[in-house]
Every structure is written in C-alpha cells, then in structure tokens.
Amino acid sequence: MYLQFAWRNIWRNTRRTTVILVAVIIGIWSMILLGALMRGIAEGMIKNGISTLTGHLQIHHKGYRSDPAIEHSITDPQVVEHALNKVLPSGALWASRVRVNAVASNARHSSGVTMVGIEPSSEANVSFIGAAVYQGRYLTQQDQNGILVGEALLDKFETKIGRKLVLMSQDTKGEIASRAFRILGVFRAEMEATEKQFVFVTRKASQIMLQLDTGISEVSVMLPGKPDNPNAISELKAALPQDQFEVHSWRELLPFQTAYLRILDGFIWIWYLVVFVAMGFGIVNTTLMAVFERIREFGLLKALGMKPWWILREVLTESFLLLVTGMIIGNILAFLSIYILSRIGIDLSAFAAGAEYAGMSRIIYPAIEVKDIIMANGVVMLLGLLVSAYPATKAARFIPVKALAHT
Amino acid sequence: MRMVECIKVNKTYQQGQVNVRALKDVSLSIVTGEFVAIAGPSGSGKTTLLNLIGGLDSVDSGTIVVDGHSFDQMSQSQLADLRLNKVGFVFQAYNLIPVLSAAENVEFVMLLQGLPAKERRQRVKAILDDVGLEGKYDRRPAELSGGQQQRVAVARAIVSNPSIVLADEPTANLDSKTGKGLLQIMKKMNEEKKITFIFSTHDKMVMDYARRLILIRDGRLADDRVKSN
Amino acid sequence: MSIDVKMAWRNIWRNPRRTILTICAIAFSSLLLVFMLSFQFGSYETMINTSVKIQSGHLQVQAEDYQDKKTIRLVVPNPAAVGKILEKIPHVQAYTFRGQAFSLVSSKDRTYGAVVTGIDPIREIQVSRLKKLIRQGSFLAESDSDQALVGKLLARNLRLELGDELTLLGQGRDGSIAATVVTVKGIYSSGIDEFDRSAIQIPLKTFQNVYTMDDAVHEVVIIGKSLSDIAEIKHSIELNLSTLDPQKPLKTLDWEELMPGLRQGIEMDLVSGMIFYFLLILVVAFSILNTFLMAIFERTREFGVLMAIGTAPARLTKVLLIESMTMTMIGIFAGILMGSMITLYFQTHGIDFSGASELLSQFGISGRMHPKLSVLSAVSGPLAVFMITFFAALYPALKVRRMRPVEAMRAV
Numbered sequence A: 001m002y003l004q005f006a007w008r009n010i011w012r013n014t015r016r017t018t019v020i021l022v023a024v025i026i027g028i029w030s031m032i033l034l035g036a037l038m039r040g041i042a043e044g045m046i047k048n049g050i051s052t053l054t055g056h057l058q059i060h061h062k063g064y065r066s067d068p069a070i071e072h073s074i075t076d077p078q079v080v081e082h083a084l085n086k087v088l089p090s091g092a093l094w095a096s097r098v099r100v101n102a103v104a105s106n107a108r109h110s111s112g113v114t115m116v117g118i119e120p121s122s123e124a125n126v127s128f129i130g131a132a133v134y135q136g137r138y139l140t141q142q143d144q145n146g147i148l149v150g151e152a153l154l155d156k157f158e159t160k161i162g163r164k165l166v167l168m169s170q171d172t173k174g175e176i177a178s179r180a181f182r183i184l185g186v187f188r189a190e191m192e193a194t195e196k197q198f199v200f201v202t203r204k205a206s207q208i209m210l211q212l213d214t215g216i217s218e219v220s221v222m223l224p225g226k227p228d229n230p231n232a233i234s235e236l237k238a239a240l241p242q243d244q245f246e247v248h249s250w251r252e253l254l255p256f257q258t259a260y261l262r263i264l265d266g267f268i269w270i271w272y273l274v275v276f277v278a279m280g281f282g283i284v285n286t287t288l289m290a291v292f293e294r295i296r297e298f299g300l301l302k303a304l305g306m307k308p309w310w311i312l313r314e315v316l317t318e319s320f321l322l323l324v325t326g327m328i329i330g331n332i333l334a335f336l337s338i339y340i341l342s343r344i345g346i347d348l349s350a351f352a353a354g355a356e357y358a359g360m361s362r363i364i365y366p367a368i369e370v371k372d373i374i375m376a377n378g379v380v381m382l383l384g385l386l387v388s389a390y391p392a393t394k395a396a397r398f399i400p401v402k403a404l405a406h407t
Numbered sequence B: 001m002r003m004v005e006c007i008k009v010n011k012t013y014q015q016g017q018v019n020v021r022a023l024k025d026v027s028l029s030i031v032t033g034e035f036v037a038i039a040g041p042s043g044s045g046k047t048t049l050l051n052l053i054g055g056l057d058s059v060d061s062g063t064i065v066v067d068g069h070s071f072d073q074m075s076q077s078q079l080a081d082l083r084l085n086k087v088g089f090v091f092q093a094y095n096l097i098p099v100l101s102a103a104e105n106v107e108f109v110m111l112l113q114g115l116p117a118k119e120r121r122q123r124v125k126a127i128l129d130d131v132g133l134e135g136k137y138d139r140r141p142a143e144l145s146g147g148q149q150q151r152v153a154v155a156r157a158i159v160s161n162p163s164i165v166l167a168d169e170p171t172a173n174l175d176s177k178t179g180k181g182l183l184q185i186m187k188k189m190n191e192e193k194k195i196t197f198i199f200s201t202h203d204k205m206v207m208d209y210a211r212r213l214i215l216i217r218d219g220r221l222a223d224d225r226v227k228s229n
Numbered sequence C: 001m002s003i004d005v006k007m008a009w010r011n012i013w014r015n016p017r018r019t020i021l022t023i024c025a026i027a028f029s030s031l032l033l034v035f036m037l038s039f040q041f042g043s044y045e046t047m048i049n050t051s052v053k054i055q056s057g058h059l060q061v062q063a064e065d066y067q068d069k070k071t072i073r074l075v076v077p078n079p080a081a082v083g084k085i086l087e088k089i090p091h092v093q094a095y096t097f098r099g100q101a102f103s104l105v106s107s108k109d110r111t112y113g114a115v116v117t118g119i120d121p122i123r124e125i126q127v128s129r130l131k132k133l134i135r136q137g138s139f140l141a142e143s144d145s146d147q148a149l150v151g152k153l154l155a156r157n158l159r160l161e162l163g164d165e166l167t168l169l170g171q172g173r174d175g176s177i178a179a180t181v182v183t184v185k186g187i188y189s190s191g192i193d194e195f196d197r198s199a200i201q202i203p204l205k206t207f208q209n210v211y212t213m214d215d216a217v218h219e220v221v222i223i224g225k226s227l228s229d230i231a232e233i234k235h236s237i238e239l240n241l242s243t244l245d246p247q248k249p250l251k252t253l254d255w256e257e258l259m260p261g262l263r264q265g266i267e268m269d270l271v272s273g274m275i276f277y278f279l280l281i282l283v284v285a286f287s288i289l290n291t292f293l294m295a296i297f298e299r300t301r302e303f304g305v306l307m308a309i310g311t312a313p314a315r316l317t318k319v320l321l322i323e324s325m326t327m328t329m330i331g332i333f334a335g336i337l338m339g340s341m342i343t344l345y346f347q348t349h350g351i352d353f354s355g356a357s358e359l360l361s362q363f364g365i366s367g368r369m370h371p372k373l374s375v376l377s378a379v380s381g382p383l384a385v386f387m388i389t390f391f392a393a394l395y396p397a398l399k400v401r402r403m404r405p406v407e408a409m410r411a412v
C-alpha cells in the first residue's frame, strides 16, 4: 500500500521519470560492464602468466630467484617430490623442469632464448605447452634430440620442422656446452614474446647437456581450486629445509600482473564514483523538480497533520524505488552484455602488438566478480539515497501556509 | 464594413472516447468598431469561438472571414502573420511573459513586426500611459497586481494597431472594481482608436458594458441583441 | 543585447538551483575529461620519449628488411652519405650511427646472450639519454676502444663490477668468428627491464673492427626537433635516399614502425578511454536532459501565449537553444578552467604512483606521473560534452515546433 503510493507518484510524470531512469540504467550498465571488462583483462593476464610456466606456486633452490643461474639448481629433487606428495591436497599437479638461459643459433641467425627441459607428460598438465603445439608434434620421453620452438622464433630463424637448431649454455662446470637439436614441433602462444623466448627439450636431454645429473631448476605446481592457497605455501615451506629451498606464490612470481591487480580495485572504484557523480546531479535535480511541483500537496498533507518525517520517508521511498528499478534493468542489461561478450570475446587482434605491449591477451572475455557487482549497486543505492536526502528534507520543511499559497 | 463573418461554423473536440460538439452551426457577423460581448455559462463554447476567430484553431466545417481574409485557404504561417498584424489577444490569466518587464512585454509584439527601436520605445510609453501604468514600465509581471497585468495585456494587444482585439474572459480573475477599470480602458481604446473589441464573459456586470451582446448556450447561438443606451 | 538572448538569460535564472546543478554536472564532466586526457597524453609522451630517447630515436635509416630480421649482413654500407643528406634537412636535430650484433658475452664465471651495440660516443649523447642513465662508472669517451657499458640487470646476471673483463663472442658480417675482450666502464639503468637485461654498448669503431663491418652500420638513428616534424623529415629523407645506391635499397622507419607495440598500445588506451568517456558523457546528458525538458513543459502556457501573439516556433526553438547552450558553455568553461588548474598543479607536482612502479617501469614511466596540459587535451573532451549536450537540448527545443497554441494554452 505504502510502496504502491510511492510507485504511483513516481509515474505521475512519465517522461521525466523515464529520462532519469535511463541515466541510472546507462550508469549501472556501464559500471558493471566496464568493471567486468577490466577484471577480464586482469584475469586474462594472470591466466596467461600462470600458464606461461609460472603455475600457482614454484619451488626453487635458495638464491635462484635473484640469480637464476645453473649453480642454483635443485640437486636433490627427491626431497621436493617427497614434500609435495606429503603436503599438497589431492588433485594438485606439478612438473619439474630445467630452465636456463641459452643461445640458440642456426646457420643464419642466433639469439638469446630460455631453454626449458621438461618431463613431457607432467608438464602437459601444468603449463600451456601441452596444448600449444600446432604443427609437428609434442615431445615424448624418448626424444633425446627433439626441440619445440615458437612460431615467431621459427620465422625469425627462417627455418622449419626437421631442421637443426643448436643451443649453447653454461654447464655446471662453467664451460660452454652446446648441443644440436632437431625441430619436432612448433607452438603458438598468447604472446609473441613467449614464442620467441622459450624453447622446449626433454628434461633428460637438458640434464645431459648441462651435466646436471638429476638436478632441476624449478618445480611448478598447479593447485586444485583457487590459485591462491596460503596454507599450501606455508605447509610446503615447513616441509622443506629453509636453508635450501624457497617457495613463491604466483603473486610474487608475476609482479607486473600483481601490480595491475592492485591498482585495478582502485581504478574500478574511481570509475564507479565518477559515473555516480555524473548521474547524482540528475537524481538531485529530478527529485527537486518532483518535490517542488508538489509543494501544494505536501503543504496540504502537513496541514492535515502529516508529520515531516513522513514526507521525508515518502520522498526517499520514491528515490529508492526509482533507483531499484534502474538497478534491476541496468543489472539485467549488464549481465546480458557480459554474457554475449563472454561467448564471442573482444578481439584485439587489430591491436595485437599493442595488446602484447600492455601485457594483455589478444582476446578479452569479461569476468564477473561478485565484489564488483555488490559495490556498483551499493554505491548507487547508498549515494543515491544520500543525495535524495537534500530534496527530501526540503520537502519536509515546507511550511503549510506558504506551500498552500504557492501556485 | 464587415470585420468578422462566421458562416455555419462547427467545431467538435475529441475528449477521450466521446466527441464534444463545442460549436454547432454558429453564424454571426461583426462590423468595424463594435464592442461585443460573447456571453454564456462555462463550457458553452466562448473560448472555442474566440480561438477560431483569432485563427488559433481551425474549423471542422463552415467559413470564417476576418478583415476580408478567409481562413479557408490560409497556411499556419499566414495565420501567424495575420495574428501578428491584425489581431490582438487578451487571455484570462497567465497572459504575460514572466521574464519580461511590462514595457518589454508590450514591445515584444513590435519587435516581431520589425519596427525600429525608437518608434517602439515611443509607442510603448504612450500606450502604457494610456492604460494607466505610468512609472511601472520596468516591473516584472510578478511585481504587478492582477489588474495591472491585464492592463499590460490590453496594451500589448492594441499596441500594434490591430483591426480587432479578442479578449477571453479578461476580468474573470479580477475583483469587480478592478474589472470595471479594465473594461473602461478597453472601451476608451475602442472609442479613441476605432478598434473592434470582442470579449467573452459570464459576468452580468461585464455584459452591461457591451453595446452588443451575443449569447451562446451549448455551442449554439441563443441570442444576439444590440443595446440602445 | 537582443530580446532573445535577454529572455534566454532570464529564463535560465528562473530556477537557480536547478540551473546550478545542471551547470555543475557539465562542469564536472568537462573538468574530469580535461584532467584525464592531459593525464593520458602526458603518460604517452613520457612513454614515447623514454623509448625514443633510449632505444629507437624518432627515425631510423636501415637496410630493407633489417627491422624484421636483425641480421648482421643487412647493413647501411655508406653511413657518411646518409649523414650528408641528414645535415641538409632543417628539422633534424641530431643523428648517430649504430651497429648491432647478437653475441655470447661471458664474464669470469657466467655466460649470457646479449645484443652488442656499437655506438659513436660523441653523437650518441645528442640522440639518446644513455649517458644520463649511467649509475656507476662513466660514459664512453671518444678515445675509448675496448671499453663497454652494461645494463644493470645484465651486469647482475653476469656478476660484473666496474673494471671487470668481458668476452664477446659472435659472428662477423663476413661469417667469420668475431671475438674480443672489453672492460666494463659504466653500468646503466633505464628502467625498461628488457633493455637493461640484454644490452651492451661498445665504441662503434671497435664494433666495426671486431664484426668486420668496414665502414658499414646497421642503424642511422635520428632525432627531430619535435615529434610533429617527423613526417616531414621522413619524407625528405626518403626523397634523398633514392639518389643513393639502388642495388641496396635503404628504408626509413619512424618510431611508430620501429616500436609498433608502443603505438598500438597508445591507440588501444585511447580507444578504451573514448569508450569510458562516451559512456560518462551519455550519463551526464541524460542527467541534464530533464532540466532541458522541464524548461519547456513548465512553460507550455507561456509558449502558447507567445505563439498566439504571433511568435514563430523557430524563434522559440532559438530561445530554448540559447538557454541550454548558455548553461552548457558556462559549465564547460568552468570545467576547462578548474580542470586546467588541477592539471597544471599536478603537472608541476606530479602524481605519486609508486605503488604501481613494477607495472609502470615496463612502460618506461617512473613512480611519479605528470599530466600534460595542451590545447588538445583541454578542448577535445569538453567539445565532446558540448556536442552530446547539444543533442540532448535539441530534442526538447524541436518539440516546441509541434506545439499548437490552443493546446499549449490549455495546459497547466
């Protein structure tokens, strides 16, 4: 009954209510949609970062992070393997690899690369490379001389599958070791830089070449469920000898993405506030108009003995209903657009180099974060009611006689 | 000389689902210099008739000729021109432009007519003095009483030397003394400037001022008589 | 003052509260756009300048295909001739020559791959900021031959200190083995990790000897007097280059071609900015549309009277547009004024972004950012506000044309 009264009052001036409703709807819609796109960009970046050999967490020999050289290898992977088996929840996957800087060269070209020695089957569960080979084939345990290279590197080196590629790197004795590999497969990655940077050989081949014996550079772990799992990290740290190993989460391993995440929250907040201010002026103005048009009516109600706070409540209820209507429609529209965009994605291929420069994926999918949705609607509702308080108190203060005399 | 000629004028309005016949076969003719009252109860069709004569609205059937111009073949903009140059209006209320002063309200019509500034100023002053508003040139409508506002409206209606002034219940919102004052001014203008006046009213006192009284009831001409005082 | 303007102006102030709120909304969006665009332009300029002044220069003359292949064989065989051409072009501020070869570099106990760049110590100073970036030791001198500058991250990876020896091993232009030993004279930090991790600079003369280049170089790096001169410089270079050896065609590339990622990154940022701004202005437009609509609905009777006494509808449209556009202009000017003041304040004081320095250093921006006010950044945003507001005002103003005096006067 009471809400009905307020609802009818809103629609006394259809055109005016529609106009301000459109402002609120566009506002909410753009808040949620653009928020989701920004989140989507961040998620793409992080997903890409995690799958590009980072994983959810990594274990290294102490000192490797600040000086990733061969002498900081894990010489006894059994210890790590044992700890992982003991500590990690079931469903966790991991891969151990050799990872060193190397120089790749063929007859015409040479350039710096990162040589990654992998266990083909376990690596496929953990990083992008398992599904990235689009020409030729993936490595198997037996491929002692096989190598996988990125498409961009293949082009740059003017070579093709079946041709030789020589890798040079420093071995554990400090000597330059070199070994010839044959290109078995070509992979594609989200970023051209990834295609140019990484070449993959079997772990055994790299260990032989670098005289590492069974040594490895790192273990990369994918956890079941959410990427963040502080428990797993602390338990791993406890299970491994502190003076020999270091454990890092993906947040520490991907400082660029982490920094982006950190400013993203602030950025989304600012965007919400800015949009709100833009429509806040409209809300105040429209509510003021509606209130002043009804000066006589409010005066009459007061003359009939209505208490001021009732009028205050009435005006606030009308704003509330207006905001709720705008929010419902705005949210529906936003979810619809997000749904459509999450199916087709926003293709940035036209800006491929730019996207890569900014560290973004080539295709962005919006990502909904419950926190953002609550925040957007909360900002609009709370601040919307707050700014409506001004016209509402004005209406509550109308003096009956004066108001009735008003024409 | 015939100033206004209405022949079998009909006007029907759509009010939701029902049709309201506001005027039914109204025929009348008014000659130059007359001072005519159209009387009738509320809703009888007075406003409709005045609006039609002023070219503000169009007839459904019948013919209206004002000052020799038949409305039949006239476009909207020709009608606007005719209103500007030949017809003056005074309405019941909310007559003036609130953001313009008394003088500016009167001057506005001459501005539309494109008269030079010097002539405009002289005529504004003369006409406002004529209607008894000396010294109130720069007041805004909100700063004038109802009677003073209507006098400004009369001044605005006659300043452009129209052939005819149409006044729709000009005294309805005024007390009887002020109303009388306004009628006296209108009559004076009618006598001095030979402008034809047609005004509507449902007030007995006002009817007494008219030299000719046309009565309408339910959209039909009920009576038409010239008084001999 | 004409009666139309007078009427419009007085109408605006009939409801001062409403007018002020409307002007505030317009001023707010203009202010925001001035600041945001200045901020974006400022960071682009920093990004461009950092990259241009450290790596690419404004323009480069290279052998055709060198940009894609970076092969040592693709050279500019006669740099002196190119230099002669450049001397004659008025907008060229400075130029230098560089040679580049990927090589294995080894310190006492480490080996990495790196790009060895031969630079002309005298000319380089006028073209790049390398000298200012030296954090330890000093820049190369004209007389130096076997000295080198090393990026900070590479130095760390190689465990190098000033004065340490460094062995370079690569392939010469003729396919022979190129090897030499240099000592570290300076260590620099540009803030761009990629560069600091993979570059070594040695004197160009030494480079040409070691890599059997003779007089050839790989890049002629050019700095123009300003960013806006680049197209013109490029054009004049291209005209003159065609007079050189047609067998070995040379190509002129501007910074956008040299760093396509940077240019596209900027474009992408601009486009996404536009989307944000457009939506914002749209919200503002709908917020103030009600004010413009009320301006006619409240005054319907008044318009009826005006039309009854012979005012043409076009004139009413004009008065209404003057009203709404006056409000808009006041808002826009207030917005530009305040936006410019805020921008100028931060232009001198900078905005602290140290929390995001990992992110920004990738783009060559330090922890403080400086917006840059320009005519473009001050005017283009408010202009968009003006246009969209104009359309919002147009709808009610044109609605008057369909009013009929009788109906208008019947309205309350």
Ligand SMILES: Nc1ncnc2c1ncn2[C@@H]1O[C@H](COP(=O)(O)OP(=O)(O)O)[C@@H](O)[C@H]1O
Pocket (backbone or CB within 6 Å): B013, B014, B015, B020, B021, B022, B040, B041, B042, B043, B044, B045, B046, B047, B048, B049, C407, C410
């Ligand atoms: N624009 C209109 N739309 C619908 N009905 C109208 C309109 N104008 C007048 N009427 C109707 O026509 C009749 C005559 O009205 P009107 O001429 O205003 O009478 P009066 O001026 O004598 O009071 C009334 O019944 C009125 O309701």
Ligand SMILES: [Mg+2]
Pocket (backbone or CB within 6 Å): B043, B046, B047, B048, B168, B169
């Ligand atoms: Mg009437």
